[in-house]
Amino acid sequence: MLSITVNGKRVEVAKEATLLDAARLAGADVPTLCYLKETGALTSCMICVVKDVATGKLLPSCAAHVVDGMAIVTEDDEIREARRAVLSMLLNEHAGDCEAPCSLTCPAGLDIPRMLRYIAAGDADAAARLARRDLVFPATLGRVCSAPCERVCRRGQYDAPIGIRAAHASLPINSLQADVSGSGKTAAVVGAGLAGLAAAFTIVRLGHACHVYEKRLRACESLRARSELPREILDAEIETIRAAGVVIHLETDVAPESLLQRYDVAIAACNEHHESNPRIFDAEEESMYVRAVANGKRAAFEADAFLRKRPVQSAKPFNSSLGALAADELPHYAVERLRKAAASDVDRCLHCDCLKRVSCKLRQYATEYGLGPRIKRTIPRPFVKPIERSDAVVFEPGKCIKCGICVALTRAAGVRPGMTIAGRGFDACVRPALGATLAEGLGSAAEECVRACPTAALAFRDSEETS
Ligand code: SF4
Ligand code: SF4
Ligand code: FES
CATH class of the missing domain: 3.40.50.720 (NAD(P)-binding Rossmann-like Domain)
Structure with a gap:
């Protein structure tokens, strides 16, 4: 066994243990993006850095091994700054919206794409419950709101915005019971x-x-x-x-x-x-x-x-935002939905919200490390890339951080041709190898790859994450 001090706490670890193993054993929370136990260290992201107290050097904890008697710290100003730099670099070229522009613009924060999905699927009651929770007066606002959401609806860049206000105006007026036990207050x-x-x-x-x-x-x-x-x-x-x-x-x-x-x-x-x-x-x-x-909702939460003697959750989660699409990006965005004949106005929605908006580790860390609420990009447009689909999975290359996890998992599962990293330097990108389709690239490892992908680059088509 080896001995190591993590944030002042001594722990004993096995000979082959990494600094990440030791940190976790000591109860320290170290962020990781490209590390997976099954694949071992891929060291492509460097967000997991910790500091060797003796030398002051930052080391990738998922790959660096414990030396007997060493001491590390897992969080200080320099480490936070290094992690913020990693996140800024990844987000600079991250082509995606965490939340749909319409939802972000509605002052009451209505989860618009989800409401529209419920309506399109014929579940008006679920849509009404959601609209009542978020808007409190969905039918009234459906008649008197100035609908700022419709001004930013991305569908409007192609033809006409979705009639969002009319959609919640038409929902049944159901009551919504309090779903928590009484506080006595x-x-x-x-x-x-x-x-x-x-x-x-x-x-x-x-x-x-x-x-x-x-x-x-x-x-x-x-x-x-x-x-x-x-x-x-x-x-x-x-x-x-x-x-x-x-x-x-x-x-x-x-x-x-x-x-x-x-x-x-x-x-x-x-x-x-x-x-x-x-x-x-x-x-x-x-x-x-x-x-x-x-304003009423905010006062109630405060x-x-x-x-409940809890701090007010004032910090909004980080939001990656595509903004208005450039002319040469329009053909690549939401191609499949645009081709499909819409059965109704709500069915025209492009569902701009992210399929992994809750579980995405990149968003979670960007929030935790204070990258929000918006990041200023330095790379020129266009950065929207063509989206690929299999029957069950969506692959959005613009959201890929090139961690290499899906490449390693398909290789380990013996999938031929599998996923690969093609190109070099800034042009490198992950894709199905040898011109294969997404289904062929992911093969039998598809589900494992989707679950392990730290962003929504790989996501299940029917994913519906709610906070
Ligand atoms: S029309 Fe509805 S969704 Fe749009 S801003 Fe007004 S209340 Fe929000
Ligand atoms: S297309 Fe749908 S998700 Fe996108 S902005 Fe318009 S209503 Fe919102
Ligand atoms: S998690 Fe260690 S380098 Fe990515």
């Missing part, structure tokens, strides 16, 4: 406009009891003058909020401060001045209605974090 909301009711609905869904106080005769009074919004639609959606457990008191004029004796927290959604208090959270009403909903 209470919240009061002052103001029953869109922001106040969105806050109340979200607070109840997060497991807290909630009462709303409104000084006027009816909830959402300012919206009622909009001629394009039938009253019964608005009232039906307010009813779903009541059905979820929110109690609304009308014609009751109270200040948020005065409610703190009876409630654990208060949310001020009345756009009126109140005293500063850590138990009062603001949810501004706005003339852009979907922003008001977003209040929930306070009630």
Whole structure:
């Protein structure tokens, strides 16, 4: 056995152990992209570097072996900077969107491609549940939102954007029950406009009891003058909020401060001045209605974090963004979907969101190492590359980080011709060898390759990851 100190902690490891083995044994979290136990060290990414305390050198922990008596650290400013440099380099040429441009643009963060997939598959109830969770008022917003999402819809670069607003306007108005056990905590909301009711609905869904106080005769009074919004639609959606457990008191004029004796927290959604208090959270009403909903949801999440004594999750995950496609990229993007005759407007969606948006290690590390929310590219366009498909797998070469895992796995499985790294230097790319199809390149190792691929370069066609 050999002895090594990891971040000040002594551990004993076998003779052939790597620094990564020792770090993991000591409970240290070291990021890896190209390392897989089955393939051994491929040392193509260098994100796994750790520091040898004696020499100050950074070593790839997946490949470097333990020397008896050595000491390493797995995290300090220099190591973080080295890992950030690796990630920046990989992301500079990463051709993909983590989230679809439409979802990123909707202030309330509606998961639009997923909603459209549910509708296209005939599952209107699932689409309605998703839209209610994210928009709280999908039918109302479907009539009065200015639809900034449609302005960035990538389908609009080919012909016309998807009618996203019309899609959620047409969904059934179902209630959504709170799906968590009660926390025993209470919240009061002052103001029953869109922001106040969105806050109340979200607070109840997060497991807290909630009462709303409104000084006027009816909830959402300012919206009622909009001629394009039938009253019964608005009232039906307010009813779903009541059905979820929110109690609304009308014609009751109270200040948020005065409610703190009876409630654990208060949310001020009345756009009126109140005293500063850590138990009062603001949810501004706005003339852009979907922003008001977003403000209400944000205030509810902040209040929930306070009630549960957790930090507010303010940092947005990293998002790789393709932006508007260049003219010579258009023919390569979403070729298959464009060829297919669409059965309906929602069926025209290009599904720009990433198939591995949750499990992608590149995105996880980019978030962890603070590369977000957007990265500035230095390579010129075009960088969208043709996408290949087999019956079960999608291969997006633009998302490949050339880690070599699929090449090693197909070789180990005896797949002929397998996957290969073709070309040299910056032009090197991974692809099926000898001009083979994707199915031939991956062969019997297809499933193993998809699961091991650290990005969405290889993904199952029917993948639906949700956060
Ligand atoms: S229409 Fe408005 S609410 Fe609906 S998805 Fe677009 S931005 Fe969001
Ligand atoms: S094509 Fe679909 S996923 Fe892409 S931006 Fe438009 S609606 Fe969103
Ligand atoms: S070089 Fe160690 S994980 Fe890539």
